[in-house]
Structure formats: structure tokens, C-alpha cells
Amino acid sequence: MRTNIICIILLLSAANLGMAQQVNKGKQGRFLITNATIHTVTNGIINGDILIDGSTIVNVGEDLNDDSAIVIDGTDRRVYPGFIDSGCKVGLAEIGAVSLTQDHNELGTFTPHMEALTAVNPSSVHIPITRVNGVTTAFTVPGGGLFPGKGALIHMYGYTPESMSAGFQGHILSWPSSGRKHRWDKRSDDDIKKDQEKAQKKLNDFWQSVSAYAKMDNPDGYKPQLSTLSEVANGKAKLLVEVNKKEDILNAIKWVNDKEINAIFTGVAEGWRVADSLAKYDIPVITGPILDNPSRDSDRYDAPYTNAGKMQKAGVLVAIRTNESDNVRNLPFNAAFAANYGLGLEEAIKAITINPAKIFGVDDQIGSIETGKLANFFICDGDPFEMKTRISHVFINGFNIPVESRQTYLYDEFLDRDSGTKIKD
Amino acid sequence: MKNLKQYIVVTFLSAICNLANAQPTGDILITNGTVITIEDGVMEDTDVLIRDGKIKQIGQGISVSGVETIDAEGQFVMPGIIDAHSHVGLDAVNEATNPVTAEVWVGDALNPYDIGLYRALAGGVTISHAMHGSANAIGGQCETIKHRWGVLNPEDWRMKDAPRTIKFALGENPMRVHGERHDVAPRTRMGMEQEFRRSFAAAVEYKAAKEKAAKNSKGLTPDYSLRLETLADILDGNIIIHCHSYRADEIIMLMNVLEEYGVDKICFQHVNEGFKVAPELAEFGAHASVFSDWWAYKFEVYYSTAYNATILTRNGVVTSINSDSRELIRHLYHEAAKTQRYGDLTDNEALRLITINPAIQLGIDKRVGSLKVGKEGDVAIFSHHPLSIYATPTYTIVDGIVRFDRDGDAGDVRVDIDPTSEIPAFYESSLHNHEGEGCMQGVYLHSHSH
Numbered sequence: 001m002r003t004n005i006i007c008i009i010l011l012l013s014a015a016n017l018g019m020a021q022q023v024n025k026g027k028q029g030r031f032l033i034t035n036a037t038i039h040t041v042t043n044g045i046i047n048g049d050i051l052i053d054g055s056t057i058v059n060v061g062e063d064l065n066d067d068s069a070i071v072i073d074g075t076d077r078r079v080y081p082g083f084i085d086s087g088c089k090v091g092l093a094e095i096g097a098v099s100l101t102q103d104h105n106e107l108g109t110f111t112p113h114m115e116a117l118t119a120v121n122p123s124s125v126h127i128p129i130t131r132v133n134g135v136t137t138a139f140t141v142p143g144g145g146l147f148p149g150k151g152a153l154i155h156m157y158g159y160t161p162e163s164m165s166a167g168f169q170g171h172i173l174s175w176p177s178s179g180r181k182h183r184w185d186k187r188s189d190d191d192i193k194k195d196q197e198k199a200q201k202k203l204n205d206f207w208q209s210v211s212a213y214a215k216m217d218n219p220d221g222y223k224p225q226l227s228t229l230s231e232v233a234n235g236k237a238k239l240l241v242e243v244n245k246k247e248d249i250l251n252a253i254k255w256v257n258d259k260e261i262n263a264i265f266t267g268v269a270e271g272w273r274v275a276d277s278l279a280k281y282d283i284p285v286i287t288g289p290i291l292d293n294p295s296r297d298s299d300r301y302d303a304p305y306t307n308a309g310k311m312q313k314a315g316v317l318v319a320i321r322t323n324e325s326d327n328v329r330n331l332p333f334n335a336a337f338a339a340n341y342g343l344g345l346e347e348a349i350k351a352i353t354i355n356p357a358k359i360f361g362v363d364d365q366i367g368s369i370e371t372g373k374l375a376n377f378f379i380c381d382g383d384p385f386e387m388k389t390r391i392s393h394v395f396i397n398g399f400n401i402p403v404e405s406r407q408t409y410l411y412d413e414f415l416d417r418d419s420g421t422k423i424k425d
Numbered sequence: 426m427k428n429l430k431q432y433i434v435v436t437f438l439s440a441i442c443n444l445a446n447a448q449p450t451g452d453i454l455i456t457n458g459t460v461i462t463i464e465d466g467v468m469e470d471t472d473v474l475i476r477d478g479k480i481k482q483i484g485q486g487i488s489v490s491g492v493e494t495i496d497a498e499g500q501f502v503m504p505g506i507i508d509a510h511s512h513v514g515l516d517a518v519n520e521a522t523n524p525v526t527a528e529v530w531v532g533d534a535l536n537p538y539d540i541g542l543y544r545a546l547a548g549g550v551t552i553s554h555a556m557h558g559s560a561n562a563i564g565g566q567c568e569t570i571k572h573r574w575g576v577l578n579p580e581d582w583r584m585k586d587a588p589r590t591i592k593f594a595l596g597e598n599p600m601r602v603h604g605e606r607h608d609v610a611p612r613t614r615m616g617m618e619q620e621f622r623r624s625f626a627a628a629v630e631y632k633a634a635k636e637k638a639a640k641n642s643k644g645l646t647p648d649y650s651l652r653l654e655t656l657a658d659i660l661d662g663n664i665i666i667h668c669h670s671y672r673a674d675e676i677i678m679l680m681n682v683l684e685e686y687g688v689d690k691i692c693f694q695h696v697n698e699g700f701k702v703a704p705e706l707a708e709f710g711a712h713a714s715v716f717s718d719w720w721a722y723k724f725e726v727y728y729s730t731a732y733n734a735t736i737l738t739r740n741g742v743v744t745s746i747n748s749d750s751r752e753l754i755r756h757l758y759h760e761a762a763k764t765q766r767y768g769d770l771t772d773n774e775a776l777r778l779i780t781i782n783p784a785i786q787l788g789i790d791k792r793v794g795s796l797k798v799g800k801e802g803d804v805a806i807f808s809h810h811p812l813s814i815y816a817t818p819t820y821t822i823v824d825g826i827v828r829f830d831r832d833g834d835a836g837d838v839r840v841d842i843d844p845t846s847e848i849p850a851f852y853e854s855s856l857h858n859h860e861g862e863g864c865m866q867g868v869y870l871h872s873h874s875h
Contacts, residue, residue: 096722097597126721179851189847245851293752295851297540298837301547301755326721333759336814385814387762411732411768414700415739 026157026399028054032066033379036074041081041353042368050079052375055398060371072379072393080349080384081368082136082376082396085331086286086356087266087321090130090138091120091154091164096325105144110206112171113224114149116142120161126326128405131156133329134378136396137166137366139286139321139356141240146203147229148172151240153360155376157396168360170264171232175243175252176200179295207233207259238262238361240286244269244295253281264359266321269295272307275314284359285311288321290334302341308351309342319356320348336385348385374398448573448581450478451825454489455804458497461811463504463773463780463795473502475802478824483796493827495820501810503776504796505551505803505821506757509714509783510667510694510747512556513541513754514582518866519558520565524603524611525624527591527659528651529565531557535579538841541751543574546829548755549805549818552584554747554787557592559669559864560602562611562620564592566655567667569787571803572821574828575840588788591659593621593668594864595675596725602868618678625686628656659688665788666691667714669864671725673701680709692786694747696737697729703740712743712786717753717760718767734778735768745783749863758805762812775812 033050038060040046048062051069094101103119120140130138141151150169158164176199178192187195213219213226214233231237243252244267256263265271266286271278278285287308294303312318320335322328331352339348357367365374375398382389394401453475460471460483472487473480512518517534520526535555545553551572557565569587576582595617604612611617631653638644647653658664666683670676670693683691692712693699697720699706699713706713715737720729730736737744746761748754761779764770770778784794793801802825808817821829 094721095724095727098724125727182852185852291752291756293541293544293755293852297839300834300836301544301838327718330718333814337756337759340815340817383814387766387812387814389766406728407730407732407767410700410728410730411736414703414730415732415736417701417704419704 024402024404026396026401028398028400030054030066030069031072031375031395031398031400032064032069033072033074033079034064036379037078038369039078039080039349040369041350042370049074050369050377052395052398055375057369057371057373057375060369074379077379077381077392078384079369079377079379080134081353081366082378082394083134083331083335083352083384084319084356084367085130085135085138085322085324085328085352086319086359087141087151087288087323088138088328089140089143089325090126090156090328091122091124091140092116092142093325094121094124094126104140104142104148106142106149107144109145109202110147110225111142111145111149112147113228114142115152115169116140116149117152117154117161117165117169120152120154120164122158122160122164125406126328127156129407130328131394131396131401132391132403132405132408133332134380134384134391134394135328135331136376136378136394138328139168139170139360141172143172143174143242146174146176146199146206147225148174150228153362155396157399157401166360167362167365170238170240170360171229172266173203173239173241175241175248176203177243177245178248179245211259232261233259235260235262238264240264240266242266246270246273249274250277253277253283256283257281267323268311269304269307271316272303272310275311275316278311279315284317284319284355286319286321286356286359287311288334289323289330290320290338291330305337305341308338309344309347312343312347312351317355317359318343318347318351319359320351332385339385345385448571448585449576449824449826450802451827452476452492453802453822453825453827454487454492454494455497455502455806455822456487456494458500458502458806459810460796461501461503461776462797463776464797465795471502473796473804475804475822475825478802478826480796480798480800480802483798495806495827497806499808500819501807501816502796503549503805503807503811504780504794504800505805505823506549506779507745507783507787507789507794508545508550508553508748508754508757508779509692509745509786510556510749511545511553511754512558512749512863512866513545513553513751514539514570515555518556518864519560519868521558521560521602521868524561524599524609524620525563525652526557526561526565527563527624527655529557530568531555531565532568532583535568535570535582537573537577537579537582538839540839541754542572543829543838544751545754546572546574546821546823547818547831547834549758549807549811549821550754551803551805551821551823551828552787552789552793553754554590554667554783556590556667558866558868559592559594559598560868561592561594562599562617563624563656564594566591566664569789571823572828573823573826574838577840584789589658589664590667590787591655591664593666593679595668595670595679596672597723598669598865614672614675614678617675618682621679621682624656625660625682628653628660629686632657632660660686662688662690664690665786667694667786668692669694671695671697671723673698676702676711677705680705680711684709695726695749697726697733699742700730700733700736703737703742706737707741712745712782713737714745714747714783714786716749717746717763731763731767734764735770738764738770738774738778739768743782743785744778745786746778747783758807758811758816758818759814762814765812772810772812 049064142149153166214230354367357363781794784790
């Protein structure tokens with residue numbers, strides 16, 4: 001009897017030992033990437049090594065040595081800072097047609113107190129699919145009303161929304177547009193003008209309340225819509241203004257200057273038409289998607305492709321976004337088209353690394369490969385803009401994330417599928 | 426003598442008709458490019474001569490006088506790109522009033538003024554399959570069009586004698602439009618199957634009634650029904666079915682129904698789960714026209730993979746990559762290249778996805794889809810290899826006529842300008858509503874949702 005029990009215990013332990021872990025997980029630790037071509041973005045291209053420990057880059061240079069680190073051979077490989085998408089919906093939108101999976105568009109015109117960060121779904125299937133293409137960080141934004149809420153900069157790894165936070169949240173203003181909404185917007189020119197004027201008045205009236213509230217010492221009552229914007233009214237926090245049409249951009253510039261608001265403009269599809277004004281008032285721009293149709297039927301066919309380059313040449317600080325919910329992974333290709341149509345390769349890389357980091361005020365942490373910054377980078381075997389390039393390693397917060405997603409699992413399973421059981425009649 | 430007079434008159438009249446021929450063709454010589462023929466390899470420093478809209482010669486050192494010449498030195502010359510799924514250039518896309526509308530035809534609604542057609546040319550696309558939408562189980566007939574920008578008669582955009590095609594649709598769209606919105610079957614995938622069965626059965630009866638009446642001189646022919654005529658044509662193999670589909674099970678369902686009725690000309694469209702039943706598709710001989718990486722916009726595409734085109738190709742299914750979008754159509758060369766990131770297709774395999782394969786799926790592969798002597802002079806020229814992210818389209822040629830020229834682009838190329846409009850057409854760059862732009866256009870006329 002006793003031997004039987006011992007046998008059973010031994011068998012069970014053996015079974016436990018034999019059960020190998022089937023899921024690959026991200027691992028933090030001490031890593032040394034050796035002999036790689038490191039695209040630091042801020043310090044040129046270094047042929048050398050990167051040493052990371054925990055979540056931080058400890059050293060970047062040649063011939064680094066560390067016996068306790070896990071070595072990753074970077075020979076014939078390149079390292080880039082993790083790409084940053086400065087405007088999208090990843091984590092807030094799962095399936096487009098299923099409205100209850102969409103968490104970015106709350107009811108109401110004035111909802112600036114909505115915080116996208118808490119609504120981010122860390123388990124969203126979109127997250128691994130995004131990071132395997134080298135996009136490690138994204139600014140995910142609410143939309144809908146005039147003040148839809150605060151967008152959140154998040155890293156593409158974490159088990160809770162707070163642990164994904166990359167240290168920036170920003171208020172969004174959807175500037176009342178004087179243009180047609182889309183191809184099926186059949187309002188008359190007069191109606192469009194009237195609707196815009198109505199919305200503009202709403203905005204101005206609301207901002208009066210916000211300004212007044214911000215000046216109060218001890219305001220009564222629970223007014224989250226007003227209190228949340230005090231930091232913008234006081235010039236302490238930035239306001240991201242979504243605006244695209246030329247006239248609207250110029251009016252928005254006047255408005256933010258008049259209200260002494262520290263603004264970032266987003267969208268800016270017609271920025272190339274007013275690039276000098278944007279540069280003159282030092283307004284940073286987040287633009288995209290680059291892979292889009294021109295805003296006017298009369299525009300040259302490549303207007304969206306050349307937009308970023310024209311603004312950058314006029315002196316504007318430009319970051320690129322996808323504005324996507326399903327394909328944030330296409331950020332590098334958006335940047336590539338901008339590069340190919342006037343922005344140039346170097347500036348295009350900056351537009352998805354150090355520029356957004358600067359714009360979001362987190363360039364002490366991310367956006368380049370430098371000692372002391374967060375270990376957010378990826379390793380690949382060629383130009384990350386080219387399709388044939390393969391990304392072999394992705395590091396987020398120093399975690400070595402498996403370069404896998406549901407879409408790669410499906411590839412593995414179905415490339416060479418067995419016949420299943422076939423019923424013959 | 427009388428016969429000679431008649432002969433002269435007829436010849437004279439035909440000559441005048443030819444002068445008025447508005448499906449124009451041209452002569453052009455492209456020199457010194459890297460010519461990607463698709464079916465006969467890649468040739469460097471090679472010339473392509475097009476005469477009267479047909480490829481006359483491919484070789485080195487072609488010399489000919491009096492022909493417009495394009496110097497393609499350092500550039501890449503490939504067949505014009507073919508988009509097997511598009512709604513650009515159509516004034517109407519969805520006759521969403523009945524689950525079966527085989528009698529309608531998008532050719533009645535061609536719009537050659539659509540600026541999207543020029544922008545497609547600017548992306549190297551010379552032919553698109555202008556399709557009915559996906560609101561119905563059996564939709565309307567589609568039209569293969571050649572992008573003759575500047576030609577104003579819609580009739581002259583049709584690719585003459587291209588095989589007839591028709592749109593079928595499976596899955597959420599027809600069920601949402603008819604079952605959910607109007608309480609008209611089908612509401613489930615079970616009901617979808619029965620739509621096809623009853624339609625084919627009705628066509629069989631119609632054909633039988635006509636044949637019976639033909640044999641009996643005193644018999645009554647059945648009432649003429651263009652819907653039943655078209656369905657009968659499908660059963661006779663005279664129309665290629667292009668079926669919007671996503672889920673693996675519904676794809677299998679339709680193949681089984683078609684097999685029972687002896688129909689085998691089918692190209693599945695979108696077919697996001699095609700990779701799950703690639704061997705079955707290959708065995709049936711069904712084709713697949715897919716997105717490069719669109720997914721997650723509906724539940725039925727939640728389990729997609731960007732490796733779809735690669736898996737289908739590797740399992741022997743004739744696969745193309747399409748756009749179903751006014752935006753994607755502008756860079757199908759980039760979309761095709763994605764199979765080299767999501768998979769390992771070779772350069773030739775990837776380029777086939779946007780040239781000879783869609784040509785096969787549209788039944789026009791004897792005429793276009795590769796650069797071969799005798800084929801039509803549809804060419805796209807790029808600054809770099811078309812699969813490189815740095816490729817810029819420089820010339821697009823249709824039937825030997827330059828329809829897009831990057832250096833000579835006039836900027837504002839509209840052929841239809843509304844003089845009364847003050848607000849220029851301007852569309853907020855919003856979240857891409859994948860199907861609002863594509864297959865579901867015109868369905869919800871009063872509530873357009875993003």
C-alpha cells in the first residue's frame with residue numbers, strides 16, 4: 001500500500017516535470033545584443049552592442065562585455081527604437097461591426113473627462129499583431145464628440161492598462177469641420193457652413209466655462225468636464241486638436257493662440273497648404289494616415305504622400321500616425337511612403353520614433369537607443385520599411401517578447417494542413 | 426457593278442465608323458527597362474514595342490521611327506496591374522432590394538468621371554473588375570473595365586468581349602441587410618444555402634419550360650425573366666461567379682451546391698478564411714481574390730491572417746490580391762509585396778497576384794496579365810522594383826496610350842467640375858470604414874455610419 005502511494009506520488013511529480021510550458025512568454029533580464037548596426041536616431045548609426053538590464057538600456061557602444069547577460073547575436077542585423085504610432089485606436093476597438101467592442105466613442109459632445117487608458121483592453125488580439133511589426137508604443141485616442149476625452153500613450157505589452165501606460169495622456173479636441181464629412185455627405189454648402197458655425201459657437205461657449213472654472217480657487221460641486229480641462233486652460237497641459245482642412249487649420253491656429261493653449265495639431269491632411277503658418281507658431285503636427293486619398297478631387301494624386309515632407313521642410317515637427325484600429329502594424333509602411341515622396345528616410349524614421357516622443361514629452365524615456373532610456377527596440381535583418389525584412393526580436397520595457405501573434409499561429413497551423421477526417425459518401 | 430457600288434459604300438461607312446472608334450489604341454516604344462514579363466522571366470535592358478494597342482515586340486535594341494518613345498532606363502516595366510475587386514467608377518453598387526437580383530448589371534451605372542479611376546491609374550492599375558456590392562446572396566452582374574481616363578462615353582470603358590461575371594455574397598452582409606433589417610430570409614447561414622438552391626432550381630425549371638416550348642410549336646413559352654435567364658446562364662457555364670465570402674464553412678457550402686448543379690467557374694472574393702480550406706479550394710478548382718491584410722472589421726474576419734495569400738498560393742489555389750477600396754487600389758504593388766513579409770512568396774509569385782492571376786479569374790488571361798507578343802499593350806512602369814517599398818509609378822499605359830505620366834501630371838485632372846460648388850469636395854480623413862467604402866455602398870442610404 002505504502003509503495004503504491006509512493007509510486008503514485010513519483011508518477012505525478014514526473015508528469016508535472018514533463019509538462020513543458022507551451023506558451024512563450026516575454027522575459028525580462030540582462031541582455032547583450034552584440035555586433036549589430038544600431039540605428040540610435042539621436043546619435044547616428046553605431047556598429048556595436050547594446051546592454052540592457054531589467055527595463056533600461058544600460059550601455060550602448062563597441063565591444064561591451066558582460067558575462068552575466070544573455071547574448072543575442074546581432075551580426076548582419078539592425079536595431080531600431082520601437083516605432084511609435086502617434087494616433088490610433090489599438091486596445092480600444094476590437095471588431096468594427098460589433099459596437100459593444102468599441103470603447104473609444106462615448107455618447108455626448110462634451111466628455112473631456114473620459115480616460116481612454118482605463119478602457120484599454122490589454123488582451124486585445126490587436127496588440128501582439130501590432131508589435132510583431134516593430135510598433136512598440138501607440139497613442140490610442142477616443143473620438144466622437146467635440147471633446148471626446150483623453151488619449152493614452154501605451155506600450156504594446158502589459159497585463160493591466162496602468163502597466164501599459166507610457167507616461168502621457170492628452171486631451172483631444174475635434175475641431176468643428178467646415179468640409180464635407182465623406183463622399184455621401186450631401187449637405188448643401190450653406191448647411192455645411194451653418195453646421196460649422198453652430199458647432200464653433202458651442203465650442204467657444206464651452207471654453208468660456210472652462211476658462212472661468214480654471215481661474216476659480218475652490219470651485220463647488222462635481223464638474224469633471226470642466227475640472228479636467230483646467231490644466232489645458234492654464235497652459236500646463238497640451239491639447240491635441242484634430243483638424244484637417246486648410247481654413248480650419250488657420251482658424252484653429254488663431255483660436256489656440258488667442259486662448260494661450262499649448263497645442264498639437266493632429267490629422268492635418270492639408271498641412272502642406274499652410275505649412276509656413278504651422279512652422280511660424282511652432283505647432284507640432286501628427287499626421288496620417290499617409291496611405292490615404294487626397295482630401296479634394298482637385299488635388300494632385302500624391303498629395304497625402306507628399307504632405308509630411310512638405311511640412312517638415314517648412315520647419316514643422318512632424319510625427320506620423322496610422323489612425324487605424326485594425327492595422328496599426330502598417331505604421332512603418334505609412335512612414336515609408338512619406339519617405340519616398342519627399343520626407344526622406346532619416347526624417348521618416350524620426351517621425352515614428354524621437355519626434356512623437358518629443359511631442360508627448362517622453363523623449364527622456366523612449367524614441368531613441370541611448371543609455372538610460374527604456375529598452376524599447378526591435379532587431380531585424382534589413383531595412384524595416386521593406387517587406388522582405390524579418391523582425392527577429394522585439395523588446396518592450398526590457399521584456400523580450402515572442403515575435404508571435406494569432407496570425408502567425410494560424411500560418412503555422414494551416415500552411416500545411418492535414419486532411420482532417422474526410423467522410424466519403 | 427451594283428455589287429461594287431455596295432461594296433464601296435460599305436467600306437466607306439466602316440472607315441468612318443473606325444475613325445469614330447472611341448476605344449482608342451496607340452503606338453509606343455518603351456526602351457531599356459528591366460522588363461518583368463511575368464510568364465517569360467525578367468529581361469534587363471529590354472525594349473517593348475506596342476503597335477495599335479498590341480504588344481508587337483519584346484527584345485533588345487528595337488528601333489522604329491515615328492513612334493512615341495519612353496526611356497525606361499533604370500526603371501522596371503511590368504504588365505498593367507489588374508484589380509479583381511473594385512467599386513470605383515460606379516454610380517450605383519448595391520441593388521439591395523431582394524436577396525436575389527441577378528438581372529441587374531453595374532455596366533448600366535458606369536461613371537467615367539470618377540477621379541478614383543485616375544488615381545488607380547496613378548498606382549499602375551489598368552483594368553479593374555467593377556462589381557456589384559455584397560448586400561445580396563445573388564447580386565448583379567459586374568463589368569471588367571479598362572481605365573481609359575479622358576474617354577467620356579461609359580460604353581467605351583467596357584473591356585469588349587471580356588467574359589461575363591456576377592456577384593454572389595455569403596456571410597454577414599446579406600444576412601444583415603435582408604434578415605436583420607427587413608425580416609426577409611436569409612437570416613442565417615442555413616438560410617443562405619437555401620437561397621442558392623431555390624434560385625438554381627427555379628432556373629432549371631425555367632430552362633426546361635423553354636426547351637419544352639421550343640419543341641412544341643403550339644406550346645406557351647414561360648414569361649420572360651431576365652433574372653431566370655441570367656441564373657440559367659450561370660448553370661450553363663457562361664458567367665463566372667465571384668463570391669464575397671469569409672467563413673470556411675460557407676465556402677465549403679457553396680462549392681457543394683455548385684458541384685450538385687455542375688457549375689465550376691467560381692472565384693471566391695475576400696475569402697479571409699480561405700486558408701483554412703485551401704486544399705478543398707484547390708481540389709474544386711476555385712480561385713481566391715483576397716485582401717493583403719484587412720481583418721477585424723466584422724466578426725467573420727476576426728480569425729483572419731495576413732498570411733492568407735501565401736497559404737492559398739502554396740496550396741495550389743490561383744490567388745490574387747484585390748483592393749475593394751478607392752484607397753488600396755492606388756498601391757496594389759505594395760499590397761502584393763506584403764506576401765513577402767507575411768510569408769515567403771518569390772518576386773514572381775507575388776507579382777502574379779496582381780497581374781496574370783486576376784486576369785485568369787476574370788477570364789481575360791489570353792489578352793492581358795503578362796507581357797507577351799500579341800497581348801494588349803497594358804503596361805505599368807516603376808522607378809524601382811515594384812515590390813520594393815521605394816517603388817514609384819512613373820507611367821501607366823492602356824492599349825498603347827499613356828494614361829498616367831508622373832512628370833506630366835497636371836495636378837487637377839478632373840473631367841467633371843461642378844461650377845456651383847463653393848466647398849471643394851473634402852473628406853475628413855477618418856477611421857477607414859472598410860465596407861462603407863466597398864461592398865456595402867448605397868445600402869444604408871439615410872444612415873451612413875462610420
